[in-house]
Amino acid sequence: MTASTQNSNAQNRADEGLLAPTPRHPDSRLEADWLFLYEKLPPNQWLSADYVYKTSFWLSIHADIRKRQHVLIQISDAYRSGDIEWLEYRSQISPRINQYIFKLHQHHNIEDTGYFPQFMRMYPQLKAGFEILDRDHVHLDTLLNELQVLNSRLASSNTEDKALVEQLHQRLMDASELLSQHLTDEEDLVIPILGLN
Secondary structure, eight states: OOHHHHHHHHHHHHHHHHHSOOOSSTTOOOOGGGOHHHHHSOGGGTTSTTTHHHHHHHHHHHHHHHHHHHHHHHHHHHHHTTSSOHHHHHHHHHHHHHHHHHHHHHHHHHIIIIIHHHHHHHOGGGHHHHHHHHHHHHHHHHHHHHHHHHHHHHHTOOSOOHHHHHHHHHHHHHHHHHHHHHHHHHHHHHHHHHHHO
């Protein structure tokens, strides 16, 4: 093999790497070879007329989760910066945390018992990707259980407790960080399956 042939082969491999599908965020845990469906149905087509009737319900559930997370952090930040008082903070955040936890548990239960096993049967080569999402659910359950305990303390507290607020805020931030990655990884695997089947 000549030097020019070796260089040409190396360049072809490099070009293939550049053309390989890449997930939407740099910290994705998804392997490139799991993105074969994502390549056929990239995010800019997920809500197009051809696919929206199959993909919009899942994306709207995730949008609702993200919105709830954002509102909780806004309320927490508002109290921590002195923009709202203790009683307003408590009355605004406590019922929202309960609803947020309920919605997440409900969504994850449906995925764990129905959708994910079905998707793995359809695409066994994606099993490792769905196992990552399953592990996220276990970790999120732990965070949500801790958040529930803290929120119960908040709901029964009649006196201002800034240490409790900081603990709640940290759990919200931990959940937000994990959810941000989890939801995006999940969408990159799931939405093409929904759209193409």
